[in-house]
Amino acid sequence: MDVDERMDVVPTLAPNDGWWRGAVIYQIYPRSFADGNGDGIGDLAGITARLDHAARLGVDAVWLSPFFRSPMKDFGYDVSDYRDVDPMFGTLDDFRALLARAHQLGLKVIIDQVLSHSSDRHPWFLESRRSRDNPRADWYVWADAKPDGTPPNNWLSVFGGSAWQWDTGRCQYYLHNFLASQPDLNFHHAPVREALLDMMRFWLDLGVDGFRLDAINFCYHDASLRDNPGRGRPAAGDPTAPASNPYAWQLHRHDKSQPEALDFVREVRRLMDGYPHTTTVGEIGDEAGVAMVAQYTDGGDRLHMAYCFDLLSPDATARYVHGVIERFEAVAGQGWACWALSNHDCMRLASRWGGAEPPPALLRLAPALQLSLRGSSCIYQGDELGLPEAEVPFELLQDPYGIAMWPEFKGRDGCRTPMPWEADGPHLGFGSGERAPWLPADPLHRLHAVDRQEADPGSLLHHYRHLLRWRRRHPALVQGTLRLWPVHEQLLAFERADGDERLLCAFNLSPRAATLPLPDALAGPGALQPLDEGVCQGAGRDGAALRFEPWGVLFARLA
Template identity: 65%
Template sequence: MNSQNDSRNQPWWRGGVIYQVYPRSFQDSNGDGIGDLAGITQRLDHIAALGVDAIWISPFFKSPMKDFGYDVSDYCDVDPMFGTLGDFKTLLARAHALGLKVMIDQVLSHCSDQHPWFVESRASRDNPKADWFVWADARHDGTPPNNWLSIFGGSAWQWDTRRRQYYLHNFLSSQPDLNFHNPEVQDALLATVKFWLELGVDGYRLDAINFCFHDAALRDNPGRGVPLVEDPSAPSSNPYSWQHHRYDKSQPEALGFLRRLRKLVDQYDDTTMVGEIGDEAGLTMMADYTGGSDKLHMAYCFTLLGALHSAPFLHDVIDQFQRVAGDGWPCWALSNHDVARVSTRWGGEHPDPRLLRLAAAFQMSLRGTICLYQGEELGLPEASIAFEDLQDPYGISMWPELKGRDGCRTPMPWATEAPHAGFSTAPRCWLPVPPEHRPLAVDRQQGNASSLLSYFTQLLHWRRDQPALWQGDMDLLPMDEQVLAFVRTARDQHLLCAFNFSDAPATLVLPADWSSARLLEGSGLKGARIEGAAIVFEPWGGLFLQA
């Protein structure tokens, strides 16, 4: 620890690659069918071999698991399901020995209704924690105080008979929202952040960070009707997307709390934070939440976590962010534990392997930090889970139009022929291993030079040697219907990155100052060549040129 506010922070995260681990599904070490911390430690060599810089571990704190750990009942202890605090310390030490940073998932905007804070708060209207949560009286007809909706369905207000008031929950009714307008709440949460920093964690992924503050006047959100464009965080079949969420989240007061959080985290050397932003103005908020070097280090939104992936769409996303970014810093993900896997979202039922390679090369070429979700390196498709096997409360309540998030959370396949593909020795796992995942298991792909796992490993290690990709500026070439192209520039390197995001051949005329550029080998990306003053692409082909 460095007690000075200007800590000796090395910006390892800036342009780095973070690997997300969903602990329930990574590796089960004790045969109960659920992944755990010791299992993660057992598999850290796999992550380190890929060539990433850090791991982000989804929540492992004590929890009743109504939302699989995103409903925390004790911020400073490990749930027995995942092991012990000692297991976490072992994981931390092993990761550090392998050169991996460790980031943990902090859920600050809400907690479990079984957390002692909420148990006390709901007991009466005059106890010491009475206003630690968002309580409000009913309207004169007994209905909720306003029209705010829960992402998981229905009103965002739950009636409590003890206080004869409603409390706010943006997610499950068992996940009450904390009242950030109360400074004591902020102080208590900062103390939990400090607890893990003292243990030696290297950073945080901050869940739903733009949900921390609500409009104190509880004004109604304006309606917008069924949206014309699908929002990956809340599709049109969910009425949550029928509102403009002007008052229930994304309030300006959040920036003040983020400054307090940054001041604390910066007291510890080489630490970082990435925030999740779920908002229709996500790209702008990424810039707002990370600009100025006094709030979050980086942030991501859901813009690249939907189905759209045409060259014009991707060009527009990059252009939008660059116009508002200033000195803000993005974190780019194509998959995570909340959305269908990119293999299926972008590739359909039978994804073209060339598309998966192109998507990886595109992601690794973006200006920002990169986040990979476990199993992306294997090309796992979204799993189809039978209704009787569903675990996700979101999927259960929204079935059949929305099947929830279980399809991207199935166990990691390690060994093709082993029980549960090497994930567990239990008779039954918390989610089944899909049969279509077995041929994609790590043992089948490892050592196979033509496998997607080998490609990811080659690409990640190659990227480390390209300063333009992890620290360079970025300039888009003009929009093209098929080809996305941009230039990355660092002091010692000048790269042109070009990707044919279509299933048809394409041609791109080279800019005049690139006519003598040479093909940069080593990335593993194929399907394009230089012919005269143009690049000729095969379907889903791409290349890197160096001036």
């Protein structure tokens, strides 16, 4: 069969039951979840031993941040071997055991794939940097210096400074959107794409259920290396960088989010379509946020889901959240969002939205809101416990981003401290206690430990479990349509509908009482029935209006 004949072959699609559509995914950061061997670093065996926690929570899948071989300059997001487990986390057999246990518990397993860049110790890069004419010379993004020896353009690294690093062997610069030890792969070079797809095939053959694609919009760069336009120091940082980081001072027109990335996304989808019931969720780090989520997931031939940083903002006002939803719904098409309120890259939800003393009612509102949005959801480990951001002193910081940007930006260590399993256990039950954890367990997290919340039926942990069980009983919340009510300074309200089920979801995103007049069609008796199922708080009907206490939540059935 020649090339033209192969192009005419229509591949047979594997079945896909769409389990991911409306699914709830629990993110596990392996270094900090559970330490199975007492060396102070979380591992695959520790995760396997604690998987029942995720199963009891009621989620559909777990997402594992990277556990591949790595020098750990960026804690696994700098991969030196895409097909093996780093010894600090265990072995491939340990991963197989984790996969088997998860499937036994009814959990899908999604693993991180870091495609836009590798470690500078990856064999591909070691070969690429040797000369300008070796077999992998074009596998990374290399460029000559300007006549005065300076970098080829003004592109900046997310982690600070120029995005170009000089290499004395090739006498050229190489591109790194993150650390200098994370050189960017050259996606304009077809063998690179083929090698990465083949690597993904390895994990699919092993039985994983999907991939979270790290920084997927960073895969391509402008081949002409044009300068990014400047915008000056912003009053607030864009969603991907704080205002104190000069990365936020550019409009990133040319160093990421290039149109060619959608062609690669289609290649990924063709691969996934050959494996039954698998999925992808892409991370989109871009000022365009939800618009790019829609673009990367629309059409049925791209990613299944994607998330951006728009709801990882400190702004949780009703007007802001309304705007995020409105922008997405306006362009969504067939696209599908995976909403995240927290993850391993940003300040913990409790502190970011609630400040130094987060109101308990706010911590209950947050998951109720998240699980009501049209799309899927990602819950970061510890948010179901209401963990506040941990204070990590400078001398104990591990995150290179925080070390470089201290003190205006303290990095990501505060959201990555060990999971508190036992209030009175060594290091809060993170491990056997033989060695201190890689980041200190925060003493304040003792009050939020899993064992304490298990013993308290009114705890936030039990509230999450109840919400997740309750949501499953309402198809409108899992896969229904969404229609926003008019914008309000304090209240966010929208309708979800599926078949005969029509629900109102309303939230007071403020510390002050609020009133929402009902439209005439709902003002009559029986037209709106609040759901008394343990999911409402501080809200109810008062004649022709809805009244909310601070952080009140109301779900109601609409006639």
